[in-house]
Amino acid sequence: MNFLYELKSFIFPKNVLNFNTASPVHPTSRGIPVPTVKLKEGSKSLSVSAEVCPTKAIQIVSETEVRFDYGKCLQCGLCTECSDGKLRNSGFIYTFALSRDELKVTYISGRMEKVSDLPFPLTANQLKFRELTKKRGFLYREVAAAGNNTVESELNASFNSVFDSEREGVRCVASPKHADAIVFSGPVGKNMVAPLETAWEVIAEPKALIACGTEAVSGGLFPMGKRPAEPDLYISGDPPRPDVILQGFRLLMGRFSFRFQEALHKILENE
Ligand code: SF4
Known part of the structure; x- marks a missing residue:
């Protein structure tokens, strides 16, 4: 049985999300x-x-x-x-x-x-980050800043064979010292202000701060805590789907033209 399954996966095309044909409207999601x-x-x-x-x-x-x-x-x-x-x-x-x-x-x-219809004015930091990552992708350290783990679930799913984050050169690393960006979730509760700031401080320039999930963007149901800097990318949704997160990353890298x-x-x- 396993052999037949393996054979099938050789013969039929891979079931990987095609970023170029993916739609911003999803038929089975509520959306905004x-x-x-x-x-x-x-x-x-x-x-x-x-x-x-x-x-x-x-x-x-x-x-x-x-x-x-x-x-x-x-x-x-x-x-x-x-x-x-x-x-x-x-x-x-x-x-x-x-x-x-x-x-x-x-x-x-x-x-x-x-x-x-004017081109979006990028900040100096966004421009530098784009130069650094457009070809090679980026590494990020994730910081759960008082979130509820839903964003982390979707980030985990972004590495599965359907979304396959690594084909874009986007990988999660254990230490912020090895990262180009911080992806944080949650409204930044007061106990997470210092850890988030420390993680942000140790990354070399140019770097990007990515607010992932409605709580990280605006606080959502909670008051918004102190962020170490103004985020370079805001991904709303509670939680955002893996394809939404990855398209957001692609936008930040300059690989996806979207407003x-x-x-x-x-x-x-x-x-
Ligand atoms: S969060 Fe508010 S605006 Fe958004 S779908 Fe729910 S009720 Fe509507």
């Missing part, structure tokens, strides 16, 4: 909530959704304007259930960006504001 055409009737009636949101990711600005902070969103779907059809789960899961503001989206009368707001705008406008 987005407005439906019904929101044109007015956003004030979304007050129940805003109230029920456990992380207060929805802000109703006026009768016509509503703001979503997808860096706070757990993708739990609670807001859509009580929105009287004005919100829906989009299945959009690529909630990662090189700046925190990119994850904040404003909808006017149910339509997403037009996004800038969160641009991709979301395109998908919503084409519906």
